[in-house]
Amino acid sequence: MSRTVAGSARALIPPHSTLTSLRAAAAGCRACPLYARGTQTVFGEGPAPAPMFLLGEQPGDVEDRTGRPFVGPAGRLLDRALTEAGVDRAGAYVTNAVKHFKWVPRGKRRIHSKPNAAEIAACRPWLEAEIAVVKPRVLVCLGATAAQVLLGRGFRVTQQRGVLIETEGTPPLVATVHPSSLLRMEDEAAPRPPYPP
Numbered sequence: 202m203s204r205t206v207a208g209s210a211r212a213l214i215p216p217h218s219t220l221t222s223l224r225a226a227a228a229g230c231r232a233c234p235l236y237a238r239g240t241q242t243v244f245g246e247g248p249a250p251a252p253m254f255l256l257g258e259q260p261g262d263v264e265d266r267t268g269r270p271f272v273g274p275a276g277r278l279l280d281r282a283l284t285e286a287g288v289d290r291a292g293a294y295v296t297n298a299v300k301h302f303k304w305v306p307r308g309k310r311r312i313h314s315k316p317n318a319a320e321i322a323a324c325r326p327w328l329e330a331e332i333a334v335v336k337p338r339v340l341v342c343l344g345a346t347a348a349q350v351l352l353g354r355g356f357r358v359t360q361q362r363g364v365l366i367e368t369e370g371t372p373p374l375v376a377t378v379h380p381s382s383l384l385r386m387e388d389e390a391a392p393r394p395p396y397p398p
Contacts, residue, residue: 208232208233208319208322208323209232209322209323209325209326210227210230210232210323210324210325210326210327211326213226213227213229213230213232213326214226214326214327214330218330218333218334219249219334220245220249220331220334220335223244223327223330223331223334224244227242227244227300227327228241228242228244229242230242230300230324230327232323232324233301233319233320233323233324234320235299235301235302235303235316235320236301238301238302238303238304239260239265239301239302239303240265240266240268240302241265241268242268242300242301243260243264243265243268243269243270243297243300243301243302244270244296244300244327245270245294245295245296245297245331246269246270246294246295246296247290247291247292247293247294247295247296247335248291248292248294248335249294249334249335249336250335250336250337251292251293251294251335251336251337252292252293252337252338252339253288253292253293253294253337253338253339253341254293254294254296254331254332254335254337254339254340254341254372255271255279255293255294255295255296255341255343256296256297256298256328256340256341256342256343256347256350256351257270257271257275257295257296257297257298257343257344257347257379258297258298258299258315258316258343258344258346258347258379259297259298259299259300259301259302259303259313259316259346260297260299260300260301260302261273261274261275261302261313261381262302262304262310262311262313263276264276264297264302265301265302265304265311270295270296270297271295271380274381274384275379275380275381275384276380278380278384279343279380282380294331294335294337296328296331297347298316298321298324298325298328298346298347298350299316299320299321299324300324300327303315303316303320313381315346316346318354321346321350325350328350332371332372336372337372338372338373339365339372339373339374339375340371340372340373340374340375341374341375341376341377342374342375342376342377343376343377343378343379343380344358344376344377344378344379344381345357345358345376345379346379347376347379348361348374348376351368351371351374352366352368352374352376356376358376358377358378361376362376362377362378363375363376363377364376
């Protein structure tokens with residue numbers, strides 16, 4: 202069932218939510234215009250309860266096509282980092298603040314475009330419901346946008362990366378860079394040919 206809710210998904214949140222009921226309701230969300238260009242809703246995955254809740258900004262191209270969070274290049278880098286830290290991804294809940302892929306065309310490619318404040322606000326009820334069901338001991342925000350959803354627009358990863366922050370209404374949280382930013386740094390450091398490709 203899909204419904205249009207101007208500006209917020211709040212009315213779509215089922216009472217007595219479970220991850221299954223939330224996922225089913227989110228599949229029909231039309232609370233912001235992003236649904237129109239996204240292939241599908243990309244809802245979070247993982248156990249409930251889960252000790253760790255990993256929060257990104259939005260699905261990427263691969264995630265949009267598969268319907269699963271963090272399965273593209275940034276997800277592979279995240280998996281590697283979790284493994285190196287001794288964290289089993291299967292025991293963590295992984296999701297994004299925005300559930301549809303916002304993109305712009307570049308040739309035949311679909312390139313990530315940062316969601317705006319209204320798009321983030323429209324999806325926030327899904328995030329709040331996921332946190333309530335998953336009941337994590339710690340939230341890990343991957344990137345500034347994810348952290349700003351919970352801490353406000355003044356939050357800067359460059360200044361508060363790795364600092365445990367306690368806030369009212371959420372479990373303790375920590376923010377770090379998004380894996381995609383590390384991939385961009387690797388791309389920028391790659392040797393360039395002396396002429397355009």
